[in-house]
Amino acid sequence: MSARKKSQKPKVAFFDFTGCEGCQLNKLNLENDLLGILELIDLVEFREAMDDKAEEYDIAFIEGSITTPSCVERIYDIRRRTKILVALGQCAVSGGINAMKNNYPLAQVQEEVYGKDKYLFPSMPAMPVRAFVQVDYEVRGCPMSMPEFLHVLKSLVLGRKPEIKDYAVCVECKLKENECVLEKGMFCLGPITRAGCDAICPSNGQYCTGCRGLVSNMNKNGAIEMLKQHGFSVEEAIKRMAMFNTNELVKEANWGNR
Amino acid sequence: MENVAREIKDLYTPVIATISLVEQLTLSEKRFWIKLPRNQKLNHHPGQFVEVSIFGFGEAPISISSSPTRAPGFELTVRRTGRLTEKMHQLGVGSQIGIRGPFGNGFDVQRFKGKDMLFIAGGIGLAPLKSLIEYTLDKRHDFNRLIILYGAKNPSEILYPQEINEWTYRDDVEMHITVDRPDAQWKGNVGVITTLIPPLELDLENTIATVVGPPVMYKFVLMALKAKRLPDVNIYMSLERRMKCGVGKCGHCQINDSYVCQEGPVYPYTRIKELKEAI
Amino acid sequence: MNRQAKDISEMKCCFFDQNTTKQFIEFLMSKAKVIAPHRKGEKSFSFQETHNPEEVVLNYNRTIQPIKKFFMPPRETLLEFELNGKPKVKKPEIKIEERIFLGIHSYDMKAIRLLDFSFDRDKPEANYFLRRQKSVFIGIAYEPDEYHFAQDLGIDVYDTTGFSLFMVPAEKGFLIFEVDETGHRYLQEFGKGLPLDAELQYERPEPTKKLKMHYNRLPQIFSHVYDSPVWKKVAERCLGCGTCNLVCSTCYCFDVFDEVNLNIKEGTRERTWDSCMLNPFAQVAGGENFRPTLDSRTRHRLYRKFKYLTDYSGELHCIGCGRCSYFCPAKISLVEIINELIEDYNRQQQHAAVTVS
Numbered sequence: 031m032s033a034r035k036k037s038q039k040p041k042v043a044f045f046d047f048t049g050c051e052g053c054q055l056n057k058l059n060l061e062n063d064l065l066g067i068l069e070l071i072d073l074v075e076f077r078e079a080m081d082d083k084a085e086e087y088d089i090a091f092i093e094g095s096i097t098t099p100s101c102v103e104r105i106y107d108i109r110r111r112t113k114i115l116v117a118l119g120q121c122a123v124s125g126g127i128n129a130m131k132n133n134y135p136l137a138q139v140q141e142e143v144y145g146k147d148k149y150l151f152p153s154m155p156a157m158p159v160r161a162f163v164q165v166d167y168e169v170r171g172c173p174m175s176m177p178e179f180l181h182v183l184k185s186l187v188l189g190r191k192p193e194i195k196d197y198a199v200c201v202e203c204k205l206k207e208n209e210c211v212l213e214k215g216m217f218c219l220g221p222i223t224r225a226g227c228d229a230i231c232p233s234n235g236q237y238c239t240g241c242r243g244l245v246s247n248m249n250k251n252g253a254i255e256m257l258k259q260h261g262f263s264v265e266e267a268i269k270r271m272a273m274f275n276t277n278e279l280v281k282e283a284n285w286g287n288r
Numbered sequence: 289m290e291n292v293a294r295e296i297k298d299l300y301t302p303v304i305a306t307i308s309l310v311e312q313l314t315l316s317e318k319r320f321w322i323k324l325p326r327n328q329k330l331n332h333h334p335g336q337f338v339e340v341s342i343f344g345f346g347e348a349p350i351s352i353s354s355s356p357t358r359a360p361g362f363e364l365t366v367r368r369t370g371r372l373t374e375k376m377h378q379l380g381v382g383s384q385i386g387i388r389g390p391f392g393n394g395f396d397v398q399r400f401k402g403k404d405m406l407f408i409a410g411g412i413g414l415a416p417l418k419s420l421i422e423y424t425l426d427k428r429h430d431f432n433r434l435i436i437l438y439g440a441k442n443p444s445e446i447l448y449p450q451e452i453n454e455w456t457y458r459d460d461v462e463m464h465i466t467v468d469r470p471d472a473q474w475k476g477n478v479g480v481i482t483t484l485i486p487p488l489e490l491d492l493e494n495t496i497a498t499v500v501g502p503p504v505m506y507k508f509v510l511m512a513l514k515a516k517r518l519p520d521v522n523i524y525m526s527l528e529r530r531m532k533c534g535v536g537k538c539g540h541c542q543i544n545d546s547y548v549c550q551e552g553p554v555y556p557y558t559r560i561k562e563l564k565e566a567i
Numbered sequence: 568m569n570r571q572a573k574d575i576s577e578m579k580c581c582f583f584d585q586n587t588t589k590q591f592i593e594f595l596m597s598k599a600k601v602i603a604p605h606r607k608g609e610k611s612f613s614f615q616e617t618h619n620p621e622e623v624v625l626n627y628n629r630t631i632q633p634i635k636k637f638f639m640p641p642r643e644t645l646l647e648f649e650l651n652g653k654p655k656v657k658k659p660e661i662k663i664e665e666r667i668f669l670g671i672h673s674y675d676m677k678a679i680r681l682l683d684f685s686f687d688r689d690k691p692e693a694n695y696f697l698r699r700q701k702s703v704f705i706g707i708a709y710e711p712d713e714y715h716f717a718q719d720l721g722i723d724v725y726d727t728t729g730f731s732l733f734m735v736p737a738e739k740g741f742l743i744f745e746v747d748e749t750g751h752r753y754l755q756e757f758g759k760g761l762p763l764d765a766e767l768q769y770e771r772p773e774p775t776k777k778l779k780m781h782y783n784r785l786p787q788i789f790s791h792v793y794d795s796p797v798w799k800k801v802a803e804r805c806l807g808c809g810t811c812n813l814v815c816s817t818c819y820c821f822d823v824f825d826e827v828n829l830n831i832k833e834g835t836r837e838r839t840w841d842s843c844m845l846n847p848f849a850q851v852a853g854g855e856n857f858r859p860t861l862d863s864r865t866r867h868r869l870y871r872k873f874k875y876l877t878d879y880s881g882e883l884h885c886i887g888c889g890r891c892s893y894f895c896p897a898k899i900s901l902v903e904i905i906n907e908l909i910e911d912y913n914r915q916q917q918h919a920a921v922t923v924s
């Protein structure tokens with residue numbers, strides 16, 4: 031937490047693993063808003079970080095999931111060099127969409143993704159960063175949620191723990207007095223999805239696809255019951271949920287065991 | 289309604305107070321002596337708490353661990369556990385913090401006059417009890433026996449070694465201390481705090497027991513006190529809950545129909561029996 | 568403010584046709600800020616400031632949020648502070664403006680009177696009462712839908728307590744009743760209504776009979792159902808999403824947190840509405856959660872409405888607006904829960920009777 035000691039600016043680096051790069055783009059879009067905070071940090075250039083020029087970091091942001099043995103090496107290395115490690119975006123947090131491939135036989139995925147060169151690229155199931163190293167904080171979402179990213183960045187620069195929300199998207203949705211999309215006959219994963227995005231999809235009349243993962247202590251049977259009430263079969267409901275949460279669902283919620 | 293609203297005192301703006309002394313007690317606990325502007329008195333009762341603010345880091349309820357008889361100024365004992373408390377541990381003499389309060393009800397010292405006092409503290413629960421212990425010491429003639437039972441996890445976590453030493457050597461205080469896990473040097477009692485209760489000889493009708501500790505402790509201490517046949521009306525407990533406002537509004541501290549920040553944190557056991565969520 | 572108003576049949580009344588009603592809204596807008604129900608999205612309604620009388624929707628079933636949001640906003644800055652150097656704190660000024668709340672159902676008005684109690688209790692809160700003052704309320708009769716059960720809780724559709732004027736939809740317009748002095752002044756000044764002397768013909772909606780027991784008995788029932796199996800049953804379907812609290816007319820719990828600006832030089836202490844149905848609500852630093860299960864949280868929510876606060880105020884703290892049930896994603900109905908508790912209570916009583924005899 032001594033990220034700001036002796037008026038030295040904290041060294042901040044961003045690392046990209048296997049993701050869709052949506053998160054990276056998302057962050058770049060914001061550089062205008064970020065001007066204030068950029069003065070307070072020493073941003074290790076993306077390329078520099080790749081070249082491993084900066085040896086130690088105060089805060090390392092990790093994007094993307096871990097999909098190859100060389101990714102594993104690299105994440106261990108980063109963990110050794112950084113004081114605080116933050117997983118950015120659902121790929122880094124839970125394996126994300128990359129984890130979908132866990133549901134297919136590995137050989138088939140390799141075939142599809144790498145074609146005939148599959149033996150040159152040893153692949154493994156898409157794993158979240160925390161499967162390998164200690165993750166201090168997570169910014170969920172696909173793409174990652176901007177309000178939460180800014181909150182985490184500000185908090186860490188100030189030298190305090192960020193407040194990570196652990197309640198449903200419905201809370202933020204209701205605080206904004208949005209029309210509930212359920213009322214329009216749509217379905218919505220807001221009631222079991224972790225808030226922190228300011229309910230951005232329902233605020234725009236869209237349903238929540240659950241991209242920020244599940245709230246903890248989720249009521250699994252209740253959730254299936256709700257989706258059934260809104261016209262989904264159990265399988266369909268699980269498929270929708272699994273989009274961003276394959277690893278989480280298997281581990282934490284144990285869906286499918288019904 | 290117009291004039292009424294204007295006259296209502298704001299509940300949420302803290303006064304800015306100054307840290308005038310810091311002492312590291314254990315690895316994770318420090319105590320701070322706090323002075324209000326113009327050396328104002330806090331005017332608290334033993335057992336009450338304040339809301340401490342560090343701007344940008346939030347607010348947290350912290351018990352006042354010194355007796356009102358030692359005002360002006362008051363002591364806070366803080367365990368490092370999170371956002372605010374970590375920052376508090378980085379603050380030194382001269383640093384300024386926000387204070388709201390005192391809040392809650394505190395111990396019913398008037399009712400305790402002339403009684404035998406049995407203090408039972410586990411871990412950081414000694415902080416709020418120290419306020420009452422000091423109070424009874426400063427008004428020693430108002431009270432009869434003073435018996436202090438204190439349980440710590442291990443000898444290195446004993447909160448106030450100085451004070452405990454002083455209490456141990458006073459012949460008008462009966463000090464008993466135990467640790468769960470002794471180290472090589474430890475020569476005292478070993479075991480949970482409840483092991484200190486059975487050997488006590490108590491004047492049951494005239495003994496007041498005050499209990500403060502971690503949530504798990506209460507049930508077992510109660511069982512031990514009941515085994516001794518201490519009347520329920522003579523037992524008091526201070527409970528901890530999540531708190532945000534300290535003024536009976538935010539709802540976080542509720543135990544059934546009771547707001548801990550208003551009716552508590554100190555409850556007579558007779559009331560706790562009505563509160564099913566209490567222990 | 569709490570005086571019970573007389574029945575509208577004893578009040579002076581006039582008639583506004585649709586056009587006059589619009590003119591009246593314009594007149595009100597010239598006097599103060601007017602807040603009224605507007606459309607929100609495709610099927611919902613919301614209390615908003617009126618800029619155009621055409622946009623006011625007076626035949627609505629319920630708004631998403633109750634009027635509470637004008638006295639206790641969903642998010643509010645409690646303090647502003649500077650981080651550099653010595654701490655400096657400032658409380659943002661709360662501007663006190665006159666507001667006219669138009670088209671309010673009787674239960675929503677009752678909710679405000681209950682919130683007055685809650686914010687006054689123990690230590691009165693300035694933020695609430697500063698916003699609350701200078702409010703004028705104009706009520707309107709409504710047609711109860713399947714979710715309303717205010718009448719079952721003793722709140723008549725025509726209960727005018729707290730209002731200055733009361734509107735009753737009639738053919739091609741509204742009957743306007745003068746409830747208090749302010750309402751009288753408004754009508755005098757506006758001066759356009761058609762005076763009505765003849766015996767009034769307006770239909771009172773059939774009282775709903777949704778609850779299986781008179782509301783007077785509810786506190787008693789709640790003294791007996793703390794350990795009822797009903798809580799677990801409801802919890803099987805509940806998602807703990809908090810919606811029921813966050814749309815509730817009488818809930819007032821909140822969370823407080825500090826937020827800093829992007830330059831990390833200034834910040835604010837914010838409060839937002841909170842909900843006792845959420846998992847972290849009663850969780851403390853060590854990880855201990857004092858209400859860890861959905862059944863204990865559901866029970867707390869209902870006890871807050873029908874027992875805990877009632878013991879102090881003598882009033883039920885649910886006003887039967889039906890928002891919690893209407894917006895619950897799991898379609899959990901408060902009326903059904905209460906009826907099941909009533910049945911459970913009746914079973915207990917029968918059982919007790921059998922054991923005695």
Ligand SMILES: Cc1cc2nc3c(=O)[nH]c(=O)nc-3n(C[C@H](O)[C@H](O)[C@H](O)COP(=O)(O)OP(=O)(O)OC[C@H]3O[C@@H](n4cnc5c(N)ncnc54)[C@H](O)[C@@H]3O)c2cc1C
Nearest residue numbers: 348349350351365366367370371372373529530531851852
């Ligand atoms: C009446 C009372 C007296 C207390 N006395 C002391 C004391 O003398 N010394 C001491 O070290 N601690 C005391 N505590 C506990 C202390 O309030 C918490 O450790 C503190 O709130 C943690 O805040 P944080 O920001 O450091 O931790 P974080 O975990 O970062 O804070 C999370 C949030 O949860 C809330 N919270 C977390 N834990 C608690 C808790 N145990 N009680 C209430 N709210 C909590 C806080 O409001 C905080 O904003 C007391 C608590 C109560 C209710």
Ligand code: SF4
Nearest residue numbers: 200203210211218220
């Ligand atoms: S739209 Fe979705 S997130 Fe919003 S309240 Fe409805 S269910 Fe919850």
Ligand code: SF4
Nearest residue numbers: 227231238239241242
């Ligand atoms: S509303 Fe749902 S899908 Fe949209 S960003 Fe938030 S969590 Fe993701």
Ligand code: SF4
Nearest residue numbers: 805806808809811895
């Ligand atoms: S709105 Fe429904 S699902 Fe959500 S917490 Fe309330 S009762 Fe449970």
Ligand code: SF4
Nearest residue numbers: 815885886888889891
């Ligand atoms: S509990 Fe439900 S019906 Fe009762 S006041 Fe609240 S939202 Fe309305």
Ligand code: SF4
Nearest residue numbers: 539818819820843871
């Ligand atoms: S305790 Fe629950 S029911 Fe009561 S006001 Fe708070 S959120 Fe509403």
Ligand code: FES
Nearest residue numbers: 534537538539549
């Ligand atoms: S701490 Fe807010 S109500 Fe007690």
